[in-house]
Amino acid sequence: MSQAEIPSDKRREERRESAHAFKRAEILAAARRVMGRIGAKGMTIRAVAAEAGYVPGAVYFYFHSKAAILSELAVYELSGLTKQLRLTSSRDAAERASAAAEAFATAHTIFTLDAQERINPGSERALTGRLISLFQTVGEPLNLEHLPQDQAQARALGLSAAAIGLATLARMGRLDKLGVTAASTLREVAHCLKTTPVRIETDATGT
Numbered sequence: 001m002s003q004a005e006i007p008s009d010k011r012r013e014e015r016r017e018s019a020h021a022f023k024r025a026e027i028l029a030a031a032r033r034v035m036g037r038i039g040a041k042g043m044t045i046r047a048v049a050a051e052a053g054y055v056p057g058a059v060y061f062y063f064h065s066k067a068a069i070l071s072e073l074a075v076y077e078l079s080g081l082t083k084q085l086r087l088t089s090s091r092d093a094a095e096r097a098s099a100a101a102e103a104f105a106t107a108h109t110i111f112t113l114d115a116q117e118r119i120n121p122g123s124e125r126a127l128t129g130r131l132i133s134l135f136q137t138v139g140e141p142l143n144l145e146h147l148p149q150d151q152a153q154a155r156a157l158g159l160s161a162a163a164i165g166l167a168t169l170a171r172m173g174r175l176d177k178l179g180v181t182a183a184s185t186l187r188e189v190a191h192c193l194k195t196t197p198v199r200i201e202t203d204a205t206g207t
Helices: 008-042 045-052 056-062 066-088 093-106 121-142 149-171 182-195
Strands: none
Touching (some): 008 066, 066 093, 093 121, 093 149, 093 182, 121 149, 121 182
16 A cells, blocks of 8 residues: 555554654653763653753653653663573573673663552563563573473572672672672572472472
């Protein structure tokens, strides 16, 4: 169907959607620049609006709060981290987790989200989905297919949690002072998670 054959109402709707997406992207880009200068805690809607060349009310039209902007940035950041790990890291569990720790250490928005701040259900679902995808990617080289699903998920999450914890220590400048490296620690963690036998559940009588 040629452009001339598309109904005018549909063309107008497509233009509105395109303009809406473009302005949201502009605001998010401005928020990234503001965060790069003053950090997430110092970022305000007014500062983002000024950076984007809008009045604050215009930003509120697209994002109802600062938390909404941060959650959207976190979704993009998580997607980027997952893609980066899939493309550049090895199939060795420790090496992939170490790469994840390095990526987490430079992440800007994942660790700035406040659980008390309300975000819309759609953003919440998107964040949860991206986290699950990232944790699965980190834990994939553990080869846990032989385990019950709950144990496999717990171990994959455990490896990601270890990477996040080490990244947090690195961001605080504490990891070097502890005399350990993320790579060596994650190698031990990955080995334990990969080789520990299947846990057999027992009832209250021990049977």
